[in-house]
Amino acid sequence: MGKSVVLVGCGNMGYAMLKGWIASGKLAASDTTVVEPNDGLRERAAALGVNTATKADEVSPSAGFIVFAVKPQIIRDIAPAYASHTGKATFISVVAGLGTAGFEEMLGRHASVMRCMPNTPAAIGKGMMVLFSNRNVTEEAKQFASELLATSGAIATIENEELMDAVTAVSGSGPAYVFHFIECLTAAGEKAGLPKDTAKLLAMQTVYGAANLAKESDEEPGRLREQVTSPNGTTAAALNILMGDNRLLDLVTEAVEAARRRSIELGK
Template sequence: MGKTIILVGCGNMGYAMLKGWLAAGKLKAGEIAVVEPNETLRSRAVSHGIHAAAAPEELEASTADLVVFAVKPQMIRDVVPAYRRFMPDATFLSVAAGTSIATFEDILGTDAAIIRCMPNTPAAIGEGVMVLFANARVRPEAREFVSDLLSANGAVATVEDEALMDAVTAVSGSGPAYLFHFIECLMAAGEEAGLPAETARLLAMQTIYGAAALAKTSGEDPARLREQVTSPGGTTAAALSVLMGEDRLKSLMREAVAAAKKRSIELGA
C-alpha cells in the first residue's frame, strides 16, 4: 500500500494521531494532507510542514490510499460525501465514536473499504488503545498498514464482530474517565485521612500510574499481583475487605460498563 494519507479533522484526537505518526516515523509530512475548516486547528498541521486545506475542494491530492475521518459523529453525513472521489482505491478509516460501518456504506456505497476505530484519550501520549473493525472490502495489506500506523498511538486490537464495538466503547473508550474518577476519589480520601492536598494528589496519581505499569509489564495476572501486596490481617486486607466485600467494586464496575454499553447502542441506532 502506498502512503498518501488524508486526515479529515485536526481537533484533539486528529492532532494527537497526527503527532504520533510523525514522531514515530510512520509517515513523513509530505505523505499527509489535512482538511480542517478551523484556521487555528489547521495551523497546527501547517506547523509540522503539512499541507492543510480548509475544504476538500482545496486538496492538491487527486488520489489517496487512506482517508481518516477524525470528526464528530454528528458531522459524518455532511463531511464524508466529498471524499467519494477517492474511491475505489482509498481505504476509509473512521474514529467517529458510535458511527457504524453501515452508515459509511450508506454514504459511500457498499463497495467502499471501511475500517472503524475506537480510540481512547491516552492515544494523545502514545499510550492509548485503538480497537479496529473492518468490513469485507478492506484488503489484508490495508489492514496491516492501518494497524502499524495506529500503533504509534498505543496498543492495537481487532474485533471480528462489529457489535462488540459497543463493549469496547464501554471498557476502553470510556474507561479512562473511570480511572480519572478513581484518582479523584483516592485523592479526596487521602486528604480526609490527614494528608496535605498536594501530597494526596502525588500519592494517588503515582500509585495508579505505577500499579498500571507494573500490571502491564510484569506478565502476572492482576489477581496474583493483588495477592502479593495483601498480607493476611494487614492494612491492604482491611481496605480490600471494603472494596471486595459482597463484590462491591466488581458489581459497581459491571453496572458502569453495562450502562456505557447500553448508551453506546442507543447512540449508534
C-alpha cells in the same frame, strides 16, 4: 495502493495522531494532507510540514488512506464529499457512534472502511485503539493502518462490530472511571489527614505505577494483588471492603453495562 494519508479534521485527537505519525517516522510529512477549514487548526498542522487543504475537492485522487477525525454531529455533512475515492482509498473512522454501515451508505457499498475506537490517552501516545474492518478492506491496508495507529497506543482488533459498544464501555469511557478513582482515592487520603497536594500525588502515582507494573509484569493482575496483600494486614483490611460481597466488581460491572447500553442507544 499508495501510502499517502489524508486526515480530515485536525482538532485535538486528529492533531495528536498526526504528531505521532510524523514523529514515529511511520509517515512522511510530504505524504500527509490535512483537510481542515479552521484557519488556526490548519496552520498548526502546517507547522509540522504536512500539506493542507480546506475542502475535499483539493485532495489528490491518489490518496491511499482517508482518516475521518471530526465530531459525530458533522460527519454526515462531510463524508459524502469523499465518495469519489471509493475503490481507491481505505477509509478510517475515529468518529464515535457511526458504524461501517453508515459509511457504506455515504460512500458506497464497495467502500473499504475501518472503524477505530480510541480513548483520550491516545493524545499522549498511551491510548487503546480498537479496530474493526468491513469486508472490503485488504490485509495490506489492515497492516498499514494498524502500524500507523499504533503510534497512538496499543492496538486490538475485533471481528464482530457489535462488540464496539462493549469496547466503548470499557476502554472508550474507561479513562473517566480511572480519573474518578483517582479523585476518590485523593479525597479518602485527605479525610485520613493528608494534605491535599500530597494525597493527590500519592493517588496519581499509585495508579500510574500499578498500571505500568500490571502491563509489564508476566503475572496476572489478580496474582499481583495477592503479592501486595499480607494475611490480616492493612491491604487485606481494605480489600475486605472493596471485594466483600463483590462490591467493587458488581459496581464496575453495572457501570460498564450502563455505558454499553447507552452506546447502543446513541448508535441508533
